[in-house]
Amino acid sequence: xxxxxxxxxxxxxxxxxxxPDQCGKTEIGNKLSKILNIPYFKNDSERQGFKDDKxxxxxxxxxxxPFFLSYLRQSKSNVILDRSFPSEYxxxxxxxxxxxTEALKWVDExxxxxxxxxxxxxxxxxxxxxxxxxxxxxxxxLEEIDSLYREFSNTFTKCKVMFLNVDDENITREVSDIIKxxxxxx
Numbered sequence: 001x002x003x004x005x006x007x008x009x010x011x012x013x014x015x016x017x018x019x020p021d022q023c024g025k026t027e028i029g030n031k032l033s034k035i036l037n038i039p040y041f042k043n044d045s046e047r048q049g050f051k052d053d054k055x056x057x058x059x060x061x062x063x064x065x066p067f068f069l070s071y072l073r074q075s076k077s078n079v080i081l082d083r084s085f086p087s088e089y090x091x092x093x094x095x096x097x098x099x100x101t102e103a104l105k106w107v108d109e110x111x112x113x114x115x116x117x118x119x120x121x122x123x124x125x126x127x128x129x130x131x132x133x134x135x136x137x138x139x140x141x142l143e144e145i146d147s148l149y150r151e152f153s154n155t156f157t158k159c160k161v162m163f164l165n166v167d168d169e170n171i172t173r174e175v176s177d178i179i180k181x182x183x184x185x186x
Contacts, residue, residue: 013038013078014114015178016159018086019121020145021137022128024166026082028121028174033080035175042082054097057088061103069110085111086118089156090148094141104156112158117185119178120149120163160185 033040
């Protein structure tokens, strides 16, 4: 098996894209996936869970995350994730919903053992509301979410974190900055 020259370890690359809504995570993650030839995964049920099921994300944390981590450990698969456990930390605080802090710590520890990189996309200023949930994700709430990602990075995670400013919406520069970060941190 040939390994990507940007891989974090001899065996595996795990990258998690995070950040407030409307920061381009999906577009950047897809572009990086093509460049690095690493599969990209976005949970297509995420938005529905956010809108309709208050227990959706805590259940993902407790049941799906351990299963997926076991798969990653055993298969040594490379993956780029569009959101994962950092979103549960941030959004549960932002919306005052129940979470499981011990499960979050365990999941974080497991991702750190895989040398996962977390890329947090952010804007200097949030001036527009989310297009799918404007009543819940207005500009003020997006600023709060941004602040909670910084709290997560500074006080919670053991994973390596990069904050990627997306104000210029220059995907070539953004991907280049990520690859540079990967080279420096790996």
